[in-house]
Amino acid sequence: MSKNCPNCGENLPDDAHFCGNCGYDFFKKDTSSKPSAGSGFNAKIFLAIIVIVALIVVGIFFAIGSGGGDSSTTENVETHEVDLTISEVNGYSSDSASPKSYTLYAEAIFNKVPSELKGYNVKTTYVDVNGTEIGFETETLSNVYYDTDYPISFGFYTTYKKPNPDHVNVEIIKDGKTIENFTQKIDQGKIEYLN
Numbered sequence: 691m692s693k694n695c696p697n698c699g700e701n702l703p704d705d706a707h708f709c710g711n712c713g714y715d716f717f718k719k720d721t722s723s724k725p726s727a728g729s730g731f732n733a734k735i736f737l738a739i740i741v742i743v744a745l746i747v748v749g750i751f752f753a754i755g756s757g758g759g760d761s762s763t764t765e766n767v768e769t770h771e772v773d774l775t776i777s778e779v780n781g782y783s784s785d786s787a788s789p790k791s792y793t794l795y796a797e798a799i800f801n802k803v804p805s806e807l808k809g810y811n812v813k814t815t816y817v818d819v820n821g822t823e824i825g826f827e828t829e830t831l832s833n834v835y836y837d838t839d840y841p842i843s844f845g846f847y848t849t850y851k852k853p854n855p856d857h858v859n860v861e862i863i864k865d866g867k868t869i870e871n872f873t874q875k876i877d878q879g880k881i882e883y884l885n
Contacts, residue, residue, distance in 0.1 A: 695714050697712050772803055772831070778841075779797070780880050781883055791850055792850070795847070810832070818853070818855060824847075857874060
């Protein structure tokens with residue numbers, strides 16, 4: 691069974707207390723408080739306005755959260771927190787010590803560093819011509835960097851097996867995640883023990 695709302699004509703279940711369309715109360719005896727004939731229409735407009743405002747707010751939050759643009763576009767934009775140019779890799783041996791040791795180190799000009807160095811690390815990895823890792827050194831950026839226009843030496847790696855490095859990879863790590871990566875082929879003429 692069903693009944694029709696006397697206010698807007700909506701077809702409703704027989705046990706309905708209120709009209710789902712206009713809000714008419716079937717059990718209210720005071721007819722002076724009956725909603726006007728146009729109140730169902732006004733309720734629909736009000737509901738539509740609320741939905742539109744909610745969609746706009748959600749759209750704004752989504753735009754702010756995604757950087758205001760297409761994510762594929764923002765992934766292609768390079769924003770370096772740390773930028774450096776590897777100038778060379780050097781190496782030397784300790785002839786006086788027994789057993790003989792070999793040390794490699796990198797030099798780089800730091801073009802850009804953040805004002806706050808906390809949480810940043812520098813991992814310097816030396817790799818041979820076969821792509822095999824010779825060894826690496828990890829240190830905090832605050833221990834490596836100082837304000838200068840000249841190349842800074844870092845990544846001192848010492849081994850007792852004579853290494854023959856082909857290239858160096860310098861990773862900038864922030865809070866455990868690699869955020870920058872720089873690779874440079876090594877000029878073996880600069881490594882004293884290879885010449």
